Amino acid sequence: MNDITLLFITAGQLPKRWAEFHLKQLQDYPMIILRDDKKMGYEQIYRKMLEGAKLATTDYVAVIEDDVLYSKEHFEYRPPLDTFAYNQHRWALFTWGKPIYSIRNRKSNCSLIAPRNLLIEALEERFAKYPTGMPPEFTGELGRERVEKGLGVTPRKSTEWYSEIGLVQINHKDATEDRQKRQRKTLGPIKAFDIPRWGKAEDLLTMLWTSA
Numbered sequence: 632m633n634d635i636t637l638l639f640i641t642a643g644q645l646p647k648r649w650a651e652f653h654l655k656q657l658q659d660y661p662m663i664i665l666r667d668d669k670k671m672g673y674e675q676i677y678r679k680m681l682e683g684a685k686l687a688t689t690d691y692v693a694v695i696e697d698d699v700l701y702s703k704e705h706f707e708y709r710p711p712l713d714t715f716a717y718n719q720h721r722w723a724l725f726t727w728g729k730p731i732y733s734i735r736n737r738k739s740n741c742s743l744i745a746p747r748n749l750l751i752e753a754l755e756e757r758f759a760k761y762p763t764g765m766p767p768e769f770t771g772e773l774g775r776e777r778v779e780k781g782l783g784v785t786p787r788k789s790t791e792w793y794s795e796i797g798l799v800q801i802n803h804k805d806a807t808e809d810r811q812k813r814q815r816k817t818l819g820p821i822k823a824f825d826i827p828r829w830g831k832a833e834d835l836l837t838m839l840w841t842s843a
Contacts, residue, residue, distance in 0.1 A: 735819030
């Protein structure tokens with residue numbers, strides 16, 4: 632597919648075996664690696680997204696986070712050029728507690744497929760309005776009504792969709808989210824021990840995350 636570029640955001644701090652497996656799933660697509668050796672806050676992630684979108688030349692970009700496994704089906708979706716798209720088939724897997732997948736229906740940057748020009752337009756508007764930093768309580772996903780209303784920026788469309796094979800997002804102590812750092816995040820209402828493509832939760836963690 633030559634109309635999409637992956638914007639790979641990483642701080643380079645995850646287990647080597649996981650990182651190698653993760654990149655292997657993405658090798659068929661053009662990619663821009665956006666590395667930051669510091670711990671990324673939410674606003675820094677959006678700055679990296681904007682940086683990558685400006686470097687890309689394709690009509691679409693997909694935001695890739697280094698603690699999420701992606702299926703090839705995820706990259707086949709294309710929203711209209713005025714719409715941000717979030718893949719809601721996204722399983723969470725915690726590195727603490729009982730190994731089990733769960734789903735909570737919430738938009739996340741890690742599942743975003745976006746028209747490149749729309750992403751640039753929306754983020755430039757945000758940073759122009761808040762050059763010294765966005766309000767933390769409204770530093771959120773593009774196309775979310777509550778976020779855009781709170782920031783006082785142009786409302787933009789978003790859509791939710793579900794790929795046939797889901798994504799897997801690892802929740803761990805080095806994540807940006809405070810609830811993950813404190814291991815206080817709870818499971819979503821839909822749960823599974825074994826899912827297509829990725830297999831058993833326990834085996835995936837053992838093979839890729841807890842191994843050197």
